[in-house]
Amino acid sequence: MKKNFIAGLLAALFVSSASAFEPFVIKDIRIDGIQRTEAGTVFSYLPIKVGDTMTDEKAAQAIKALFATGFFKDVRVEIEGDVVVVAIEERPAIAQIDFVGLKEFDKDQMTKGLAEAGFGVSRSFDRSMLERAEQELKRQYLTRGKYAVSITTTVTPLERNRVAINFNIDEGDAAKIRQINIVGAQAFSEKELLSLFQLRTPNWISWYTKNDQYSKQKLSADLESLRSYYLDRGYLEFNIESTQVSISADKKDIYITISVSEGERYIVSSVKLAGDLILPEDELRKSMQVKPGDIFSRERLNESTKAISDKLSARGYAFANVNAAPEVSKERRQVAFTVYVDPGKRTYVRRINVTGNTKTRDEVIRQEMRQMEGAWYDDERVKRSRERVDKTDYFSEVNIETPPVPGTTDQVDVNVNVAEKSTGSVSVGAGFSQSEGVILSGSVAQSNIFGSGRYVSLQLGTGKINRAIGLSYTNPYFTVDGVSQGFDVYHRKSNPTSLDYAYKTESTGGGIRFGIPIAEKQSISFGAAFDFTKVEIDREDSDTPVQYIRFSDKFCSSKNACGNVSVPLTAGWASDTKDSVLNPTRGALQKAIFEISPAGDLKYYKMSYQHQRYFPITRDMTLMLNGEVGYAKGLGGQEVPFFKNYFAGGPGSVRGFETSSLGPYEIKSGDVVHLGGTRRFIFNAELSVPVPGFGKDKSVRFGPFFDAGQVYADSESSVYDAGPVRMSAGLAATWVSPFGPLKFSLAQPLNKQENDKLERFQFQMGTTF
The missing domain is CATH 3.10.20.310 (membrane protein fhac)
Known part of the structure; x- marks a missing residue:
């Protein structure tokens, strides 16, 4: 039997015509040496089959094709008569991958990442793939600034031609940016320019921001910020000559040097409009923020061309092209622009x-x-x-x-x-306080019930002082043109006697409301409700405030209890032009609400107005102003029910004072009893700036604030001493967390009075102002 061997890939690639066998017709093909691989898999890759004529070229092709699969360590083709024997040696399979010393990354994520790169459990083991896996691990660590990482790999053979891979990782310390130098900057100080960067040298917040760790992507963004800063201030020829990033020998410190060429500062000499001006030129020029005589600003020029494009888009020209062509005069240090307008077709x-x-x-x-x-x-x-x-x-x-x-x-x-996303919520809570004892609360709400866009909620709360159950429903599109409709029903009990308030109330009621849009960002609302409130006042208690006794004398029987009906009607107006819900920088919010109860036992009216306004001082700094006024008065000679009074103090009004602690009060048995009032005034001013070290992250901000406010009673109630307007100042911080906006404040009252109750540190959730 004639038997020839063609072994190894090099032999297969260089088979010459002087082969040791003559071509023949293949009668059979046999696979030897397989352990895990199915014979059918091998046959599927072979370029030969029974009945083909076997030649040197086909033998070389067979070896090359099987090597290319990556499954086999060695492949040989042997000839036994008219039978082709393919002898293979399988590569070992990866049985397990372990990491020792892995702290910076999650093990499962790292294993998944290597598998996606072709190196994973059950895959064939290949030394070249192992080297690529090591390089990928190092690359991941370099993105975290760990340039001193060391990876030692151990390959342990196992039974059944398998191997175990162990990556022993010494992560080392993350390299820190020790110095950033800008060479060639003369127009602006290096400190001013570095304030534009995300990358920073280590500071007190670096553990959170990681901005002291070098990142190529962050550096590219910082260089673009630097370029924009110069171009927006007239330096038309500004250029970044070079950027050098070096690392110390111990791979712990990184030094960045940026070399710049500022060039000259340019003035805009003229601005012309050309092209197909389908709109009046005067109207288009109103959109131009760049005027002759101004210092050149790329930002204002881009905003100008965009504003013109938006004007055309509003008239149906969706694909309008607006481009500015500069004409530079280096001798005069001037630049002229011709803005070419091509509206295209109306879309x-x-x-x-x-x-x-x-x-x-x-x-x-x-x-x-x-x-x-x-x-x-x-x-x-x-x-x-x-x-x-x-x-x-x-x-x-x-x-x-x-x-x-x-x-x-x-x-x-x-x-x-x-x-x-999930629009339903179920909450259950339990708590304990000295005043209320054990408190249980819960709610079920669905803001998009059955996918209809309608809101339904059920609330339940129990406590020693306050107990309540309520149901609310809102249909935001009760009519096709956006009129909303909703209703509320409730039953509430309040028993604050343990807090030295000598009264109890129990209210049952409900109401219906409508909202009508009158503009894109304005709406008016109307509502009507029915409320039955049972009030129980201990008139014989010497600690009962005079205001409560007067109410009891007028409305309650000798049994100190009375049920009172009110029919409050409400009307409101709202306008919201803020540019953001959570982090507004410009715009305003205005609300006006009027409530009147003309029928029933309790007759009164209340009016309130709120105006918030946001002013952008700089790109990162916003001034926020808020003003609120409220007024209430009884009808038909009545007083406003004491449980309808206004209160002030605490978050949302005058920080630094306890919640609802401002305004008229009485002293009973040495304790201050706050009664509220019928007139309310609130003013807030706050500056919002990014937290140093957080870069451009807008989710965390802080700033100083000033608050002022007070609540007053009617003239006939002057027996209650409200005192002067209270003022406070301090520092506030806002965090837009995954749980909603959180606000913290540290306040110092500026004109504390004798019986004021202070609370310098306060916390608020659900609002940023």
């Missing part, structure tokens, strides 16, 4: 497509759209539509795309893609 919206809403009905999303089908395309309306859909808070993501309609040049589709 219409063919169809609005909604996807991703597995629970929420299409109509709930469509009713928030301000861009209509068949209408001109308006980029501002598309943005507003996205904001309104996102503001429903039914979705974790809202994305809108406007692709052109294939085969047309004047139509687009508006594709709205959303990702549903």
Whole structure:
């Protein structure tokens, strides 16, 4: 029997015509040496089959094809008569991968990452793949600034041709940025320029921000910030000559040197408009923020061209091109701009497509759209539509795309893609306080019940002092044009006698309300309610305030208890032009509410107005102002019911004073009893700036504040001493956490009076102002 051997990949690639066997017809093919691999798998990769003519070239192709699979350590082709024998030696399989010393990363995530790169359990072991796995591990550590990382790999053979891989990792310490130098900067101080950077040298907050760890991506962003800073201040020829990043010999310290060329500062000499000006030139010039004589600013120039583009978009020209061409005069240090306007064709919206809403009905999303089908395309309306859909808070993501309609040049589709999120909540709580004892509370709420966009909630609370149960329902689109409708029913009990308040109340009531949009960001509301409140006052107790006794004399029987009916009617107006819900930097919020109870036992009216305004001082600094006034008065000679009074003090009004501790009061048995009043005044001013070390992260901010406010009683109640307007100042910090906005304040009262109750550190959740 003639037997020839062709062994090894090199032999297979260089088989010559002087082969040791002549071509023959293959009668059979046999696979030898397989342990884990199925014979069918080997046959599927072989380029030969029974009946083919075996040649030197086909033998080389067979060896090359099997080596290429990566499954085999050695491949040989042997000839036994008319039978081809493929002898293989399988690579060992990876049985397990272990990490020793892994702290910076999660083990499961690291294992998953290596598997995605082709190195994982049950895969064939390959030395070259192992080296790539080591390099990938090192690369991951380099992204965390750990340049001193050392990785030692141990390969342990196991039974059944398997191996165990162990990565022994010495992570070392993260390299810190010890110095950042900017060479060539003369117009601005190095400190001013470095304040623009995310990368920083170590400071007290570096453990959280990690900004003292070098990142190529962060450095690129910082260089762009530096470039923009110069270009926005007239340095048209500014250039970054070089950037050098070096590391110390012990790989613990990083030094960054940036060399810049500032060039000269340029003045804008003229601005011209050219092209197809379909709008009046005077109207377009109103959008230009760059004027002759101004210092050149790339930011203002870009904002100008965008503003013109937005004007054209609002009239249906979705694909308008607006570009500014500069003409530079180096001798005069001046630059002239010609703004070319090409509106293109007027574009219409063919169809609005909604996807991703597995629970929420299409109509709930469509009713928030301000861009209509068949209408001109308006980029501002598309943005507003996205904001309104996102503001429903039914979705974790809202994305809108406007692709052109294939085969047309004047139509687009508006594709709205959303990702549903859980809109229901169930909460159960238990607590204990000295005043209320054991407190149990719970609520069930669904803000998008059955995907209809309607809100339903049930609240329950128990305690020694306050107990309540309530049901609320709101339909934001009671009518197709956006009129909302809702109702509330409740039953509440209050027994603050343990707090030296000599009265008890029990209220049952309900009401209906409507909201009517009168503009994109304005609405009015109306409501009517019925309330039955049972009041029990101990008139014989010497500690009972005079105000309570007067109420009891007028409305209650000798048994010290009375049931009073009121029919409050409400009307309100609201305007919200803030640019953000959580972190506003400009705009205003205004609310005006009028409540009157003209019928029933208790007759009164209340009026309140609130005005918040936000002023951007710099790009990162915002001044926030808030003012509130309230006034209440009885009707038909009555006093305002004492449980309808205004209160002040604490978070949301005058920080540094205990909640509801300002205004008229009486002293009973040495204790101060706060009664509230019928007139309320609040003023707040606060400066919001980023926390040093947090870079451009807007979720954490702080700043100084000043508060002032007071509550007063009617003139006939002057027996109660409210005192002067209380004022405080301090420092506040806001964190937009995953649980909602959290606000902390440390305040110092500026004009504390004798019986004031102070609370210098205070906490508030659910609001940022």
